[in-house]
Amino acid sequence: MEDLDHTKLRELFRSIRKEKKLKQRDLEEKGISATTVSNFEHGRKNVSMDKIYRLFEKIGVNKQDLPLLLREEKQRERDALTLLKLDLKAIETEMDCGDYKKAMQAVKILQLPTDHPYTAVTEYLKGKYYYKGQNWQKAHLHFLRAIQMVDDYPEIQATNIKAASYYELARIAYRLNKLDNTVQCVENGLEAFDSSGERKFLIYSLLLSKAIYLEKLDRDNEAMKILDEMWPHLNEIDTEIQLNMYDLQAKLYNKHQMYDKAIRYASEGIDIARREKKYDRCFELWTTLGTSYNHLGEYQMAMKCFQTASSLEGKIQRKFLSATNHYQLGLLYFEEGDIDRAEETLRKALKISKEENDVLNLCESHLGLAKCKRKQNMTSEAIQHYEQALQIAEQHSFRTQQRDIALELTKFYEHKNSKEHFKYMTIFYQNSLLLNGGDPKMTTKLQPLTTERIFEADPPDI
Numbered sequence: 001m002e003d004l005d006h007t008k009l010r011e012l013f014r015s016i017r018k019e020k021k022l023k024q025r026d027l028e029e030k031g032i033s034a035t036t037v038s039n040f041e042h043g044r045k046n047v048s049m050d051k052i053y054r055l056f057e058k059i060g061v062n063k064q065d066l067p068l069l070l071r072e073e074k075q076r077e078r079d080a081l082t083l084l085k086l087d088l089k090a091i092e093t094e095m096d097c098g099d100y101k102k103a104m105q106a107v108k109i110l111q112l113p114t115d116h117p118y119t120a121v122t123e124y125l126k127g128k129y130y131y132k133g134q135n136w137q138k139a140h141l142h143f144l145r146a147i148q149m150v151d152d153y154p155e156i157q158a159t160n161i162k163a164a165s166y167y168e169l170a171r172i173a174y175r176l177n178k179l180d181n182t183v184q185c186v187e188n189g190l191e192a193f194d195s196s197g198e199r200k201f202l203i204y205s206l207l208l209s210k211a212i213y214l215e216k217l218d219r220d221n222e223a224m225k226i227l228d229e230m231w232p233h234l235n236e237i238d239t240e241i242q243l244n245m246y247d248l249q250a251k252l253y254n255k256h257q258m259y260d261k262a263i264r265y266a267s268e269g270i271d272i273a274r275r276e277k278k279y280d281r282c283f284e285l286w287t288t289l290g291t292s293y294n295h296l297g298e299y300q301m302a303m304k305c306f307q308t309a310s311s312l313e314g315k316i317q318r319k320f321l322s323a324t325n326h327y328q329l330g331l332l333y334f335e336e337g338d339i340d341r342a343e344e345t346l347r348k349a350l351k352i353s354k355e356e357n358d359v360l361n362l363c364e365s366h367l368g369l370a371k372c373k374r375k376q377n378m379t380s381e382a383i384q385h386y387e388q389a390l391q392i393a394e395q396h397s398f399r400t401q402q403r404d405i406a407l408e409l410t411k412f413y414e415h416k417n418s419k420e421h422f423k424y425m426t427i428f429y430q431n432s433l434l435l436n437g438g439d440p441k442m443t444t445k446l447q448p449l450t451t452e453r454i455f456e457a458d459p460p461d462i
Contacts, residue, residue: 004066004067005070006043007043008070008073009052009070010040010041010042010043011073012066013055013056016059016061022059024038024041027058032051032054032055036051040055081118084110087110088110088125090106091107091125092125092128095125095128096461100133103129104126104129107122110122117149119149120145120149120150120153120156120161121146121156121159121161123143123145123146123149124146124161124164124165126138126142127139127140127141127143127146127168128168130142131168131171134175136172136176139172140169140172143165143168144169146161146162150162150165150192158196158197158198159199160198160202163190163193163206164199164202164462165189166188167185167186167189167205167462168462169185170182170209170213170459174212174216174459175357176357177359177396179216179217180217180397182216183217186206186210186213189202189206190203199462201237201241201462204238205241205459205460205462207226207229207230208226208230208241208245210226211223211227211230211248212244212248214226215248218399218400218435220255220256223248224252227245227248239272239276239278240278240281240460240461242269242272243272243273243278243285244459244460246265246266246268247265247266247269247285247288249265250262250289250292254288254291254292259295259296262288262289262292263289263293266285266286266288266289266292267289269281270286273285279312279315279317283312283313283315283321283322283325284309286309286312287305287306287309287321287325289305290302290304290305290306290309290329290332291328293305294331294332299335302328302332303329306325306328306332309325310322310325310329319356320353320356320358320361323352323353323358323361324349324361326346326348327345327361327364327368329345330342330343330345330346330348330365331346331368333345334371334372339372342368342372346365346368346372347365349361349364350366353365359392359395360396360398363389363393363396363398364389364401367385367386367405369385370385370386370389373385379412383412386405386408386409387409389401389405390402390405390427393405399431399435400431400435403427403431403432403435406424406425406427406428407428409424410428
């Protein structure tokens with residue numbers, strides 16, 4: 001008789017015994033105790049094949065029938081696994097198409113045992129559910145469980161659920177303003193990614209998100225390098241990620257005062273977003289385009305861009321995007337000399353940033369309001385906004401903002417308060433060194449106050 005898989009034999013025996021409602025002790029006879037039956041079913045000790053055949057006879061199965069029964073059982077398992085995968089794909093589709101509660105209920109109905117390998121997928125889906133509800137703590141927990149289960153069951157490595165979970169953990173860190181954690185999570189995801197497995201699109205999501213996080217950490221050259229590697233593969237990349245690429249590329253060019261190139265990329269992205277009715281990305285790209293024109297002093301063009309973005313505000317899902325638009329519009333009003341309107345608009349940006357926990361835009365909005373107060377000769381109010389912005393920048397390691405704010409406060413306190421002047425001069429000098437890798441000559445290469453490190457949309461859903 002052909003060699004039989006003992007693990008499958010045990011599973012088949014236990015299944016038939018329970019189906020016939022027989023207890024282990026019901027199968028006892030001379031030479032076979034209930035302990036023998038238990039040892040066989042759980043694989044704790046070797047049980048001879050003669051005893052195994054005898055146990056099958058006692059539940060009505062001849063040993064000649066075992067190979068066929070095992071093949072049939074394997075086919076049933078394959079069919080059940082195929083159906084389970086289809087169920088999970090259907091649930092994720094339902095979830096991504098907006099019906100999160102119904103999808104979560106379907107996950108619960110599956111009732112997979114905790115030791116089933118594909119429980120890793122259900123943990124991942126639970127994480128997505130809680131991410132959607134901005135319950136970061138629970139989402140984080142379920143993504144970690146999914147990662148652990150893939151480690152425990154390497155046969156599901158090809159699902160790329162581990163890589164996807166690391167991608168989501170990075171997005172959580174991003175939304176919690178823990179920028180230092182984001183890059184490491186993405187690198188873990190890239191390391192876990194199986195290029196021959198499922199979710200092949202995930203590689204581009206991981207690369208794009210890494211570029212976004214690097215830009216936020218002022219590691220612009222590294223971010224640019226990733227985009228350079230991605231552009232030749234544009235035809236392989238889905239629309240949402242493409243639009244993120246156009247926007248990030250334009251933002252990087254804005255940061256480096258290459259405004260004509262920024263305008264080209266933002267405009268190309270707008271055309272795609274408009275045709276695909278991607279409202280969030282369309283809103284974001286119009287805001288980026290307006291920023292480019294604003295820097296060029298083309299205020300009428302900039303105003304048109306910001307107003308076009310504002311007209312889409314009711315259709316966007318990521319409400320924190322509107323904070324950026326209000327912030328940039330506020331700066332434009334300031335440049336045009338309409339200080340009252342600038343202040344009103346910047347306060348809207350401040351309010352949205354607080355509600356959405358967008359600390360970078362919150363910091364920038366305080367800086368914009370400080371400029372307004374200085375223009376109105378309201379020095380004490382301006383200092384309050386500078387100090388609030390500096391506190392946020394220090395809490396979240398925004399080095400560029402710390403340096404620039406400290407410089408402004410250093411100028412103010414010069415010849416007025418030597419203690420405060422020295423404090424802010426020290427902050428300015430320390431951050432200048434850090435930003436230039438310890439080179440004191442950094443102080444001759446300052447960028448203007450309020451950089452382009454504006455909080456854009458988080459990396460796309462996957």
